[in-house]
Amino acid sequence: MTFLKVIRWMVWKDLISEVRSRETISSMFFFALIVILVFSFSFSMDQQAARELIAGIIWVAFVFTGIIGLGRSFSVELQNDCLEFLQMSPASKGAMYLGKVMANLIFMLTVEIILFPMFVIFFNLDVIEEIHILLLIFFLATFGLSAVGTLFSALTVQIRAREVMLPILLLPLVVPVMIAAVEATKGALNGDPLAGYWQWLELLAIFNVVFTVVSFWMFEFVMDS
Amino acid sequence: MIAISGQEISKTYGYYQVLREVNLEVGCGECYALFGPNGAGKTTLLRILATLQRPTTGRFEILGRDGVKERDTVRATLLLLAHGCHLYEDLNAWENVQFALALRGLSLAQRQVKAVLDRVAIGAFADMKVRFFSAGMKKRLALAKAMLAQPKVLLLDEPFSTLDKAGIEILKQFILETLARGGGVLMATHNQEKAAEVAKRAGVLSHGALKPVPLQDLKTHDFS
Numbered sequence: 001m002t003f004l005k006v007i008r009w010m011v012w013k014d015l016i017s018e019v020r021s022r023e024t025i026s027s028m029f030f031f032a033l034i035v036i037l038v039f040s041f042s043f044s045m046d047q048q049a050a051r052e053l054i055a056g057i058i059w060v061a062f063v064f065t066g067i068i069g070l071g072r073s074f075s076v077e078l079q080n081d082c083l084e085f086l087q088m089s090p091a092s093k094g095a096m097y098l099g100k101v102m103a104n105l106i107f108m109l110t111v112e113i114i115l116f117p118m119f120v121i122f123f124n125l126d127v128i129e130e131i132h133i134l135l136l137i138f139f140l141a142t143f144g145l146s147a148v149g150t151l152f153s154a155l156t157v158q159i160r161a162r163e164v165m166l167p168i169l170l171l172p173l174v175v176p177v178m179i180a181a182v183e184a185t186k187g188a189l190n191g192d193p194l195a196g197y198w199q200w201l202e203l204l205a206i207f208n209v210v211f212t213v214v215s216f217w218m219f220e221f222v223m224d225s
Numbered sequence: 226m227i228a229i230s231g232q233e234i235s236k237t238y239g240y241y242q243v244l245r246e247v248n249l250e251v252g253c254g255e256c257y258a259l260f261g262p263n264g265a266g267k268t269t270l271l272r273i274l275a276t277l278q279r280p281t282t283g284r285f286e287i288l289g290r291d292g293v294k295e296r297d298t299v300r301a302t303l304l305l306l307a308h309g310c311h312l313y314e315d316l317n318a319w320e321n322v323q324f325a326l327a328l329r330g331l332s333l334a335q336r337q338v339k340a341v342l343d344r345v346a347i348g349a350f351a352d353m354k355v356r357f358f359s360a361g362m363k364k365r366l367a368l369a370k371a372m373l374a375q376p377k378v379l380l381l382d383e384p385f386s387t388l389d390k391a392g393i394e395i396l397k398q399f400i401l402e403t404l405a406r407g408g409g410v411l412m413a414t415h416n417q418e419k420a421a422e423v424a425k426r427a428g429v430l431s432h433g434a435l436k437p438v439p440l441q442d443l444k445t446h447d448f449s
Contacts, residue, residue, distance in 0.1 A: 002330050009327040017315040020354065080363070081309025088275055089328040090301035224296075 006091045010099020011106070017076065018107065024072045028065045028111045035061040036115065040122035050123045055185035058119055059178055062138075063145065063171075065115075066108045070149035071166050073104050074157035083157065086223065093220035097150060101212070104146040104153075112138050130188045137188060140204040141181035147208060148173050151215040154222050173211075180204045226253045226288065228378050228409020229274060234283035235433075236269050243269045245433035246283065249411075251426075253288075253377075256400060256410040258420035260438065261430035267413035268307075270430070271380045274411065275305040287378050301329070304376035306384055310367040314356040318347050318366050321355060325370045333373060345369045345395055360387040365395070372399055379403050381412040385419050397423055417443045 018024055039057045043049075077083040086096060116138075120127055127134060152170045156162040180200040187197030229251040236244040243266040251257040259267050272278045274285055276296050285292040287299045312321050322338055342348040345365040355363065364387045371379065379400070385393050400410055400423045414420050420427065421443040428435045438446075 005327060009324055013313065013316065013320075013324050016320065017313060020315040079314055080312045081307060082311055082313060084277055084305075084307065084309060085311035085325070086328075087277055088300055088303075088305060090297055091328040091330070 003092055003095045006095035007099040007102065010096055011102045014073075014100070014103035015106065018103075024069050024076075024107055025111060027072075028069045028107065029114060031068055032061045032065040032111060032115050033118070035064070036118050036122055050125060051189045052186070054119065054123050054125065055182045055189060057123075058116075058185060059141070059182050061115065061119075062108070062112055062142070062181075063174065063178055064167075065111055066104075066142065066145045066149065067167050067170065069107045069111070070104055070146070070153045070170070071163060073100055073150060073153045075153075075162065078157065093223050094216045096223075097154075097216055097219035100150045100154075101143075101146050101215075104150055105143055108142045108146060109138065112142065125189065127189065130191065133188045133194065134185065137181060137184045137201065137204075140201060140208060141177050141184075144177040144204055144208045144211065145174055147212040147215055148177075151219060151222060154219065176203065176207055180207070226407075227251070227286070228253045228255070229257075229285070229287060229411055231270075231274065231285040232283055234270065234273060234280045234285060236266070236273060236278070237281045242433055244273075244280070244430075247430075247433075247435045249428070249435060251409045251411050253407045253409050254404050255426065256404055256412060256424045258417075258424035258427040258443070259411060259413040259430060259435075260415070260417065260420075260427065261413075265430040266433050267430055268382055271305060271307070271382050271411065271413055275303060275380050276300055277305075302376060303378040303380060304371050304374055305380040305382065306367055306371050307382045308386075310363045311370075312355045312358075312363055312366060315354060317352050317354050318342065318358075318369075319351040321366060322370055322373060326373060329374055331374065338373060341369045341372050342366075344372070346391070361389055361392060364388050365392055368392075368396060368399060375406070376403075377406075377408045379408060379410045381410065381414070383414055384412060385414060385416040393419060417446075 043053065077086060119125065149170055152166055156165045156169065159165050180203040184197045184200035227250055229249065231247055231249040233246040233248060234244055235242065235246055247270060261267050273280050276292055276299055279293060288302055290299050292299050316324065326333060339348060342351050345368055347362060347365050347369060384396055388396060403410055412420060421440060427438040427440060427443060429438050
């Protein structure tokens, strides 16, 4: 019960802070908006060509936007030495980790849900029939990014060049997530049968389980080192 | 019972040795004042005892529990009141207190929280974001969090700084209440006069070594 309460309080704290400051989501949103605009003006595509390329463009925007949010996840804890407060707290570090993962997931999904209609408009996509499967792909891939990214955000927060180190350390690890997300999104946008890209969804699910469990156990060590 | 017991604690940063085999004992119901010039290692010693850093060599116990091996148990019994105040700028005073208590597994009645916020004269600003607080108000709010948590061992790093006269009186009262409850207090400060009013023993950290200081010297000698 206490474990779940700590998760809830961590999520609550991050959400309330973000609702009041709007610093993380607004910086993520404007970065992604620029990516969409640059790509949409760079390529003039018909719908078929767009379906081939758009999956990669979507995930470039989502992953780099996510890294901006993940970078802020623990850097905000440096203010007033709040990171120390979390380190000294007797509460479960695993619960703190899961709370942070949830909060980051909510931030990233919020930005993705706002941005995706812009992709649809700028790239003239017809996605009504595939929207439910696309949302599932977004959720699975974003969860994977959040699970690994939260750990690495905590790991790099005390490093002087943390803004540089986070993407350098994180991107190689989330390559499987990016590949699986791009392939599954491409399959969904092309209207392929689910069986044609199901293995990519399985890969995302397995990645999420493995890396959430590993990160959960490693988080205490990261916080104490 | 011994609240804080440090045995031959040493801490090295690279080639620089901050603490040299520091031995320290603070009994339950006792306040120990720690002095020393800037960079003497006072904050490092407090951070080690607060389980934020590990000693390079040596060991310490809080209420008989090993500070490294039984870290989680130790953390539930102590509280460090430090420079940073451990406050979230975008939460209001009330929310900061609620969050801090929740992470300690405490859930207190609203009237109890309100009474303590009123006691530190923050009650009227309970709904204000901490971002708009002055340094003194932040310190008072951190003090309120400590009062509500009622730790058995209290570690204070420059507790009197940024507090006004009334704030210092509230802090002194809280220290005396902690001692009356049988708690132990270790306080690093430059304010010898105020420390003399609550401390039972004192020591000065110089070149990483801790030497005892007679209480009567606190008002006459300058340990910085």
